[in-house]
Amino acid sequence: MQRIEGDSCRHRNDECIRGEGGRNFARQLDDSIGFNPQKHYGCAADRLTVASLGAETATGLGLSYHRTINLTIMAAAVMTAVSVVVVGSLPFLGLVVPNIVSRLMGDNLRRSLPVIAVGGAVLTLGCDVVGRVVRYPYEVPLSVIMGVVGAGVFTVLILRGVERG
Numbered sequence: 001m002q003r004i005e006g007d008s009c010r011h012r013n014d015e016c017i018r019g020e021g022g023r024n025f026a027r028q029l030d031d032s033i034g035f036n037p038q039k040h041y042g043c044a045a046d047r048l049t050v051a052s053l054g055a056e057t058a059t060g061l062g063l064s065y066h067r068t069i070n071l072t073i074m075a076a077a078v079m080t081a082v083s084v085v086v087v088g089s090l091p092f093l094g095l096v097v098p099n100i101v102s103r104l105m106g107d108n109l110r111r112s113l114p115v116i117a118v119g120g121a122v123l124t125l126g127c128d129v130v131g132r133v134v135r136y137p138y139e140v141p142l143s144v145i146m147g148v149v150g151a152g153v154f155t156v157l158i159l160r161g162v163e164r165g
Contacts, residue, residue: 045110048072052107089143092150093120099157123149 051058051068058065097119098112105112127145134140 044072045113048109049107052109090124091143091147092154093123093146096150096153096157097123099154103157 047063047068050061050063051065051072053061055065058068098116101112101116101119105115124142124146127149128142130149131140131142131145134145
């Protein structure tokens, strides 16, 4: 396996970005805000995939395991806090969508993270539409619909168990 370091991630992701018009988008984003999330997404996904192998294995592959885990927890806490302040609490969103996607696609974060993001957005939009239509002209709060749907889906996921093959 390849040792994961900052420069190797940067060069590999630069190559991924340079396809079909991505070069222009990445350059514009770099120029406008000085930070390109596309470059860092792949590196973060690779680091988290290696960290999921365990502390000893990740350290053996050249990853600073504890630093990666601590930075990930801090980033997740900040993003969660900001989204809860802006939107409010959305129960089961972080449990249902990632579990369904990981059952369908496996644990490779580079492939599954965009699907999880889109799946979460679709679930949120669907629950919002249901909340607006169920008691028209009134609205049922999104968190109530999300709680009911999430509890049902998560219960089904638990009862079915994980198929190991």
